[in-house]
Amino acid sequence: MSNIKKDEESIKILIVDDEQSVRDSMTKWFLEDGYSADSACDAKEALKKLQKEKWDVIFLDIKLPGMDGMELQQRIKDIDPNIVIIMITAYASIDTAVRSLKEGAYDYVTKPVDPDYLSHILDKIVQQTRILSENIQLKERIQELYEVDQIIGESSAMLKVFELIKAVAPTDTTVMIRGESGTGKELIARAIHSNSPRRYHPIITINCGGLTEGLLESEFFGHEKGAFTGAMYRRKGKFEMGDGGTIFLDEVGNIGPKTQMDLLRVIETKQFTRVGGNENIEVDFRLICATNKDLELAIKEGSFREDLYYRLNVFSIFISPLRERSTDIPLLANYFLKKLSASMNKPIQGFAPEAMELLKKYSWPGNVRELRNAVERAIVTGRGNHITVSDLPIPKSPKISPEDKSLESIEKSHISSILEEMGWNITKAAEVLKIDRTTLYNKIEKYDLRK
Amino acid sequence: MRTTQKELHIYILPLQFQDHQLLTGLSKVLKEIFGVPVSFLNRPFSLEKGLDPVRNQYNSTWILSQILQKVPDKTGKVLVVTSVDLCVPVLTYVFGEAQLDGKAAVVSNHRLRDELYGLPKNPQKLKERLEKEAVHELGHTFGIIHCKNPQCIMYSSTYAEEIDFKPISFCKSCSEFLEKKKSQYSS
Numbered sequence: 001m002s003n004i005k006k007d008e009e010s011i012k013i014l015i016v017d018d019e020q021s022v023r024d025s026m027t028k029w030f031l032e033d034g035y036s037a038d039s040a041c042d043a044k045e046a047l048k049k050l051q052k053e054k055w056d057v058i059f060l061d062i063k064l065p066g067m068d069g070m071e072l073q074q075r076i077k078d079i080d081p082n083i084v085i086i087m088i089t090a091y092a093s094i095d096t097a098v099r100s101l102k103e104g105a106y107d108y109v110t111k112p113v114d115p116d117y118l119s120h121i122l123d124k125i126v127q128q129t130r131i132l133s134e135n136i137q138l139k140e141r142i143q144e145l146y147e148v149d150q151i152i153g154e155s156s157a158m159l160k161v162f163e164l165i166k167a168v169a170p171t172d173t174t175v176m177i178r179g180e181s182g183t184g185k186e187l188i189a190r191a192i193h194s195n196s197p198r199r200y201h202p203i204i205t206i207n208c209g210g211l212t213e214g215l216l217e218s219e220f221f222g223h224e225k226g227a228f229t230g231a232m233y234r235r236k237g238k239f240e241m242g243d244g245g246t247i248f249l250d251e252v253g254n255i256g257p258k259t260q261m262d263l264l265r266v267i268e269t270k271q272f273t274r275v276g277g278n279e280n281i282e283v284d285f286r287l288i289c290a291t292n293k294d295l296e297l298a299i300k301e302g303s304f305r306e307d308l309y310y311r312l313n314v315f316s317i318f319i320s321p322l323r324e325r326s327t328d329i330p331l332l333a334n335y336f337l338k339k340l341s342a343s344m345n346k347p348i349q350g351f352a353p354e355a356m357e358l359l360k361k362y363s364w365p366g367n368v369r370e371l372r373n374a375v376e377r378a379i380v381t382g383r384g385n386h387i388t389v390s391d392l393p394i395p396k397s398p399k400i401s402p403e404d405k406s407l408e409s410i411e412k413s414h415i416s417s418i419l420e421e422m423g424w425n426i427t428k429a430a431e432v433l434k435i436d437r438t439t440l441y442n443k444i445e446k447y448d449l450r451k
Numbered sequence: 452m453r454t455t456q457k458e459l460h461i462y463i464l465p466l467q468f469q470d471h472q473l474l475t476g477l478s479k480v481l482k483e484i485f486g487v488p489v490s491f492l493n494r495p496f497s498l499e500k501g502l503d504p505v506r507n508q509y510n511s512t513w514i515l516s517q518i519l520q521k522v523p524d525k526t527g528k529v530l531v532v533t534s535v536d537l538c539v540p541v542l543t544y545v546f547g548e549a550q551l552d553g554k555a556a557v558v559s560n561h562r563l564r565d566e567l568y569g570l571p572k573n574p575q576k577l578k579e580r581l582e583k584e585a586v587h588e589l590g591h592t593f594g595i596i597h598c599k600n601p602q603c604i605m606y607s608s609t610y611a612e613e614i615d616f617k618p619i620s621f622c623k624s625c626s627e628f629l630e631k632k633k634s635q636y637s638s
Contacts, residue, residue: 025512025539032551033607034596112506112543116609 011126012054015039016046016072017061017088022111026059029115033122043067043075050079057084057125059109062096070096073103082132084125088113139200151187152335155325161188164317169195174267176252176312177290179319182369185290186250188317193246198286201245204238208259209251216259218275220266227276239272239283246286252312253293253304264308287312322364322371329360332368336375337387346379352386362394412447415440424451459636460527461485461589464492464518468532473560473578477532480582484619485589487633494521498535508538511548511557518555528592530585531557546584546608552594558584563611580614593632595625 013035015026023039030037040046062069087100087108097108169192177185193203222237266272271280289312298304341348364370378391422429430440482489501513522529537545537559547558563580565573586604598605603622608614
């Protein structure tokens, strides 16, 4: 065989016909065209070959001894629905040909076949197969892209989050993501969506915090032309656009009472009408919502509907604030550094040890988002190979987060920060703290503080 | 005519083919392109058993099988040149057929004639088409499959005018493959 690499080489053709001359000449024809081809004399042999290997195209004689071609066609479709089946008929019998096409055959040919037509069919199939496999590859690449840009964390809190995502993603369960601002709630929502069967449909994010109640209603459900002043055209709502996919409601705790009721209805019925319209629109969506509000308190205060709360809070994922999982800080910082320095084309290799210490000690009230911005700014201003303390946009005496809220813990962290600020000059630090040096030494010993 | 030559050789065997001028030209072209000696065989035999009376066409696969029995030489390739209409049972017609990586090939000028398609006779075109088809089928006997390069003689043509578009030469990769194959024969 030729050593010339061709597209056709990857396509495998099986010819099923009881006439040896047909099997031989077709096999030969396909081999000359560079396909890999084999044949079977009846359904039994064909099924055996189908079990053994994967085939792309099957030429199938309608009249076969034993199980006939039509029946075999069904069996083939059960084994592998992606196989392209072309029926071969001895006479142009429209009835059987139409029946086979209805059963899902790709095409049919009558014996003897016009060689030009045969080449043409095969060319089309090759093209179709290539597009199909390209499509699968692209989808896989999209998934990889999602995975690469997903959530970073090694702390036990984050590992628990990963587990929950994995568990809930393939289901259609409504998910509530709780966590402080900047902890990456939207990323979690995207991760759930991209690991769910709905991943080839859109995920539509609606930020419920930034809109007035009227606007939010139109954002959710769309509006008809003339529904209100300024509604010059009909507009599709986000629920309509997210049909088949996932709706992510960010800051769901900020929704006003009327929209809460509308939302409850659409969750229950999966139907809604556009603002100013009468048409009932059916939608299929999966709901994920996020909030940093204390919804339980809001229920008590009467600002959030309890029935809606139970509808939304089916499966909840809590993301810890960054200060409670400081082991994730170096991981995140290095991840952002690598990603952002590459996109900004800056050859920064890493963080100076002191800079990393500072990052680890800082309390990050803005969480991961703040960390990302801090790293981005440091990359912009940094000049050397490494990011130093002075490159970081963190206050000179950063608010060091105490491990807990006890007085002792706060004292420890305060002494530690003053010592850092004074460069461990005990006299100066004692002066600032308004205690004598001996007391300071005792405290340093007590809290096991080190330079 | 029996040969004792051991090196690669191409034999042309005309069967029901009258145009001697065409054959002489063909032998020159094959010699030039394949770079091997080309000579004529004289083994007349009847094609009648290969005729499908319903289709009024001759089974080219049957012709090839007959040729193999008639040609004892181990290193030669045999090209049958005929003017009868050829087919294989499953296809409505073929211009020619060859054994892939084998010994025998057959070509017919029947469907290469412009007059068959309602056009005026064109002897020059017919000559070129026959030569191209002969080179193409012989290429198969060297194990070369169809090439995707339209500027290569191994590009598949299923209707006569398509043959006119390709040159009578191998593309680089098919040519390299041919040379490799030829060296295997001589070693």
